[in-house]
Amino acid sequence: MIGDTPAPAAAPYSGNAVEGQGLVKNFGGFRAVDGIDIAVPAGAIYGILGPNGAGKTTLLRTLLGIVDPDEGHRTLLGAEQPLRMARQVGYLPEERGLYPSMKAFEAIAFMGALRGLPLAEGRRRARAMLEGHGMGASADKPIRQLSKGMAQTVQLFGTIIHEPRLIVLDEPFSGLDAINQEKLEALIREQARRGVTILFSTHVIAHAERLCERIAIVAGGRIRFEGTPGEARDRLRPQVRLRTRMVDGAWRGALPPDTMAQDGAWHFALPEEGIEPLLRALIDDAAGIESLSIERPGLHDAFVAIAGADAARAMDAPVEEEEDA
Amino acid sequence: MTALWRAAFVIARRDFAAVVLSRTFLFFLLGPLLPILIGFAFGGLGDKISSTDLRPVIGVAMPAQDNAAIGRAHGRLSERMGDKAIARIRLLPPTNDPRGLLARPDSGAVAILTGTLARPLLTGKAEDLDRLQGDVSLIATAALAERTLHFVPVARQEVATSLGAQAQGRLLVGRVAQVIMFFLTILLAGMILSNLVEEKTNKIIEILAAAVPIDAIFLGKLMAMLAMSFVGIAFWGSAAFAVFAALGGQPAALPEPAVGWPAFLILAILYFAMAYTLLGSLFLGIGAQAATVREVQTLNMPITMGQMLIFFFASYAVEHPGSRAEIAACIFPWSSPFAMIVRAGQEAALWPHLVALFWQALFVGVIIRVGVVLFRRHVMQSGGRWWKNLFRPATG
Numbered sequence: 001m002i003g004d005t006p007a008p009a010a011a012p013y014s015g016n017a018v019e020g021q022g023l024v025k026n027f028g029g030f031r032a033v034d035g036i037d038i039a040v041p042a043g044a045i046y047g048i049l050g051p052n053g054a055g056k057t058t059l060l061r062t063l064l065g066i067v068d069p070d071e072g073h074r075t076l077l078g079a080e081q082p083l084r085m086a087r088q089v090g091y092l093p094e095e096r097g098l099y100p101s102m103k104a105f106e107a108i109a110f111m112g113a114l115r116g117l118p119l120a121e122g123r124r125r126a127r128a129m130l131e132g133h134g135m136g137a138s139a140d141k142p143i144r145q146l147s148k149g150m151a152q153t154v155q156l157f158g159t160i161i162h163e164p165r166l167i168v169l170d171e172p173f174s175g176l177d178a179i180n181q182e183k184l185e186a187l188i189r190e191q192a193r194r195g196v197t198i199l200f201s202t203h204v205i206a207h208a209e210r211l212c213e214r215i216a217i218v219a220g221g222r223i224r225f226e227g228t229p230g231e232a233r234d235r236l237r238p239q240v241r242l243r244t245r246m247v248d249g250a251w252r253g254a255l256p257p258d259t260m261a262q263d264g265a266w267h268f269a270l271p272e273e274g275i276e277p278l279l280r281a282l283i284d285d286a287a288g289i290e291s292l293s294i295e296r297p298g299l300h301d302a303f304v305a306i307a308g309a310d311a312a313r314a315m316d317a318p319v320e321e322e323e324d325a
Numbered sequence: 326m327t328a329l330w331r332a333a334f335v336i337a338r339r340d341f342a343a344v345v346l347s348r349t350f351l352f353f354l355l356g357p358l359l360p361i362l363i364g365f366a367f368g369g370l371g372d373k374i375s376s377t378d379l380r381p382v383i384g385v386a387m388p389a390q391d392n393a394a395i396g397r398a399h400g401r402l403s404e405r406m407g408d409k410a411i412a413r414i415r416l417l418p419p420t421n422d423p424r425g426l427l428a429r430p431d432s433g434a435v436a437i438l439t440g441t442l443a444r445p446l447l448t449g450k451a452e453d454l455d456r457l458q459g460d461v462s463l464i465a466t467a468a469l470a471e472r473t474l475h476f477v478p479v480a481r482q483e484v485a486t487s488l489g490a491q492a493q494g495r496l497l498v499g500r501v502a503q504v505i506m507f508f509l510t511i512l513l514a515g516m517i518l519s520n521l522v523e524e525k526t527n528k529i530i531e532i533l534a535a536a537v538p539i540d541a542i543f544l545g546k547l548m549a550m551l552a553m554s555f556v557g558i559a560f561w562g563s564a565a566f567a568v569f570a571a572l573g574g575q576p577a578a579l580p581e582p583a584v585g586w587p588a589f590l591i592l593a594i595l596y597f598a599m600a601y602t603l604l605g606s607l608f609l610g611i612g613a614q615a616a617t618v619r620e621v622q623t624l625n626m627p628i629t630m631g632q633m634l635i636f637f638f639a640s641y642a643v644e645h646p647g648s649r650a651e652i653a654a655c656i657f658p659w660s661s662p663f664a665m666i667v668r669a670g671q672e673a674a675l676w677p678h679l680v681a682l683f684w685q686a687l688f689v690g691v692i693i694r695v696g697v698v699l700f701r702r703h704v705m706q707s708g709g710r711w712w713k714n715l716f717r718p719a720t721g
Contacts, residue, residue, distance in 0.1 A: 027706055056698065066534045069706040091535040097528030113335045114536035116328075274718055288375075 014210070015078070017166050017197035018063055019043040022072035025058050032058040033069070034221035040199050040214075045192045047208035048201040049303060050205035056201035057094050059218065060170050063199075077166055087116040090164035092170045092259035094201075096155050100144035104154050105130060107143055111158030122161060124164050129157045149180055156184070160191065167191060168202035169264055173207055185211060209299040219307040232302040237269040242278075245288030270294060329544070332537035336545025340520075341552050354560050357512065375683065380409060383447075384434030385428065385458060386573060389443045391468070398468035405476060405489075412460045414438075423448035427595030428682075442469050480703040492671065494580030499643065502589075503663050506597050507636045513554045515629065519621040520546045520658025525704070539697045545615075547605050547693075551598060558597075564717040582670040585679075592669045592678055598663035599685040602670040603659050605633065605721035606689050614703060639663035646671065 018040035025033040032055045042152075042321060050056050061067050063074050065082030069276065076082040076089065079205045098107050106302045108129065109122030117125075135150065143151055150173055169188075173181050188198050188211055202208055208215050209229055217225040217232070225232055243265045254277060259268040271278070282289055297305075344350055385395050399414050414420055415434055420426050427448060436449030436457050445465050447454055467474055509642035524530040524542075533542050582589040608628065615621045642654030654664035655677075665681045701707040 058582065060537075061531075062536050066531065067705055086536050089535075090533070093528070093531040095531060097341065097524075097530070097532055099339075099527065099529060101347070102339075110335070110339055111532065113534075114332065116331070119335075119338075135690075156499040240355070259369075 011179060012213050015042060016040055016075075017044075018046075018074070018076055018199060020059075020063055020069075020072060020074040023059070023062055023072035023074060025055075025062055025067065025068045025069050027058075031221050033062060035072070036214060036218075036221070036223050038063070038223065040197060040198050040225070043192070043195050044213045045198045046200075047215045049114075049203070049205060049215055050201070050307070054218045055221040056066070056218055057170055058221075059166055060199070060201060063249055064089070064168060085166075086114075087162065088165040090115070090159040090162065090167040091122075092156055092159045092167075092169045092172055094174070096110045096175075097214055098151060098155055099219050101142050101202060102279055103140050103152075104135070104146060105139040107154055108158045111155075112161040115162040115164070117162040126157065127163065130154075148175060149177065152176060153180070153184040160187075164196065166197045166199065169198070171202060172200055173202060173204055181207075205298075205300045205303055215299075215308050216241060225302075225306045229299050229302075231305065232299060233297050235302055236297040236305050237272075238296050240266075240268050240270050240275065241291070241293045241295070242266040242268075242293050243290040243292075244282065245290055246286070249285045249287055251285035251287045254278045265291075277319050283304035329538060329541050331542035333544035333548060336533070336537070336542055337552065339550035340546055344549065344553050345556060347596075353577060354557060356704075357557075357561055358564055380413050381435040381453065381457060382413045382415050382416050382433060383461065384417045384426065386420045386423065386439050387441060387445070388419050388438055392416050392419070394442060394468040394471055395438070395464060398464050398471060402464060402467055404489030411464065412457055414464070425516075442584075450690065470475060475551055491580055495582055495670040496643070496667065498579055498582050500640075502593050502666045502670065503643070504509040506593070506600055506666060507662060509554070509558060509597060510600050510604060511629065511632050511636075513550070513557065514601055514608060514632070515625060517546070517550050517605040517669045518615075518624060518628065519606040519618060520550065520609055521613045522615065522618055522621060527589060530705075538698055540693060543606070543609055543693045543697055543700075544611060547602050547689075550605060551601055554601060569578075584669050588675065589669050593666055595682055596666045596669075599682060599689070600659075600662035602689045603662070603685060603692070605695060606692040607659075608698060610692060613696060613700045618637030635659045643667040656684075659684055 001208045018038065020036060020038045023033050023036045023038075023149070024031065034055070036055075037061060038059070048056050048059065058067070062069050063076065063082070065074075065076065073080065074082065077085040079085045082089075099110075102110065105123060105126040108126035109119055110115075112122035112125070113119045115260070127136070127139055130136055135153065138146055138150060143154065146154065156172070157167070167188075172184055172188075176184060185207065188200070192198050198211075200211075212229060213227055214226070215232060216223045255266060256268045256271050259266050261267075273290075279289075279292075281287075344570055385392050385562070387395065395414065396416055399411070402411055417432075417434075417437075420437070420439060423439045423446070426432050426437050427434070435453045438445055438447050441445035442465055445461060447458060449457065483718060512579050521530070521542075524533060530542075584592065611624060611628070612621055615624060638650075638657075639654050639660040640663075642648070642650040642660070643653055651664065652661040655668070661681055662685060665678060669678060
């Protein structure tokens with residue numbers, strides 16, 4: 001139901017679409033955001049990765065001006081008061097919210113009207129959007145009669161109906177089935193192609209890996225890494241997987257100290273001096289190489305290395321009913 | 326500022342449509358008509374009851390000549406003082422046993438007058454004697470002086486207006502407007518308490534807060550509820566007028582308020598709007614802190630009591646024009662509309678009303694701002710210094 005939504009070309013914006021310096025946000029004694037610096041380049045697809053409770057939602061809410069930080073300052077599309085740029089921003093919160101008695105097309109138009117789009121134009125666009133995505137029959141139905149996925153789509157349309165220059169999505173893939181996740185990815189790419197800056201949070205690394213030009217890995221209210229996914233992966237050396245016919249021999253002295261045996265194979269990070277010294281030892285000792293693979297680490301491995309195994313386990317935990325800090 | 330009002334209008338339009346286009350709004354409109362209908366139904370019964378003469382009856386059981394004199398005197402006094410001014414009498418055969426007569430179920434009297442005109446004796450319970458003794462004395466005196474008592478004729482000098490009567494009439498008009506305003510406010514403003522609960526329970530508040538200033542949300546909700554109130558008032562007013570006209574009622578000749586009827590009606594509308602928004606903004610601020618409908622329901626009673634206190638204060642104050650209480654009631658924002666509408670009935674100057682309306686509007690702004698700061702701080706858990714937020718532009 002999502003995807004291929006025509007988006008207008010956004011007006012070019014030089015510099016960073018979103019910036020935050022030294023942002024701190026406490027809830028009572030709990031520090032949800034702990035001195036975060038962030039810069040989202042204009043036109044980029046930027047992902048914020050982190051487990052539940054990492055501070056992603058609070059960071060987004062702070063950047064959008066929904067809450068004020070206790071310390072630090074932020075700019076949104078160049079404005080220090082984020083709400084001044086509200087007409088150029090679209091926001092999909094993690095906790096989806098719609099008036100249950102409102103008709104689908106009215107809900108979309110209402111969200112556009114909140115961002116300055118005239119109601120009549122909003123209604124026209126809303127109907128076109130819904131019809132364009134095979135939801136024309138649901139346009140006049142109250143939200144309470146729509147399925148969860150359809151309601152989410154309605155809210156997403158409401159987020160982009162006013163053709164914003166910056167779209168902020170908090171866990172946008174949560175609650176969507178695989179097909180709609182793919183459509184949402186397509187929509188994000190389409191918007192980005194037109195120059196719209198996309199900032200989204202996710203706990204699913206695969207989405208960030210496929211979509212993002214830059215990512216920030218957040219854990220414990222702090223940014224542990226900021227850069228491209230490639231740079232994150234480059235933090236780890238390539239992983240070597242070696243299987244030999246001989247179990248023992250002098251060649252084992254050439255294996256790096258961090259080598260682990262698992263599933264009948266040796267696993268270790270590619271040594272700084274390269275694989276050649278080990279290969280020489282294997283051949284000289286006739287260890288019999290059954291298979292040897294050198295793989296570039298994935299973003300998940302990088303995440304584990306950067307944020308820690310606990311954070312990675314939290315990323316893998318089900319999140320549907322949990323609430324981010 | 327334009328953006329703030331535009332955003333408030335978007336919120337107001339949504340809320341207004343959501344309320345007015347719902348089925349429950351019909352019940353809301355019809356609800357207040359029920360007491361009116363019941364009033365009409367029971368009004369007829371009430372009229373019958375009130376037309377029944379419940380004045381006490383004195384049984385007169387004197388010798389026949391005295392009985393006749395008492396009867397004539399009672400007739401003359403009733404003619405001069407009005408039918409209901411003195412106790413009724415019932416002429417009975419003479420008796421020396423008034424106690425026995427009172428003990429009979431068919432006596433139909435609360436007291437028995439025996440003896441003679443010169444020495445009348447009234448028999449009855451103490452409390453009945455207390456209230457009838459004076460009447461009997463007056464009737465007996467008039468009967469004794471039957472031939473010599475002449476009523477002094479009073480000459481008439483008519484004037485077109487009486488300032489005393491006019492002042493009383495104008496006070497009455499002001500008080501009627503005050504009571505109507507109070508009932509409409511107490512009927513309608515309480516609904517605002519639960520106004521933000523929907524947004525909070527449906528998680529819509531996040532979308533609103535990201536798109537528009539919280540001030541605009543508060544303002545929009547107040548505007549919607551005020552507009553809804555005007556729809557209700559127009560409906561109830563029309564219904565009441567239609568029933569009144571259908572029953573062939575004639576408008577009573579009410580004295581014209583000091584500011585004139587057109588200005589008075591405009592001021593009544595403006596003061597109702599101010600009373601409503603002053604209380605509404607307070608209720609909205611308080612209700613916004615409530616997390617659940619249950620909490621809102623719990624808040625309802627103390628808030629209604631608070632409203633009544635304000636009304637009593639304003640009512641007391643206008644009974645003492647020029648007193649410190651009246652000045653205080655005019656200045657205290659929540660009682661100001663109720664006190665000023667009475668003033669509009671009594672004093673012709675318009676400028677105090679312009680000052681009062683500005684003062685009240687200023688307070689609406691202050692209350693909304695304080696409510697917004699508290700909402701951002703306690704509900705949205707936003708940071709920053711509260712005193713800085715208090716003076717921050719609403720668009721930020």
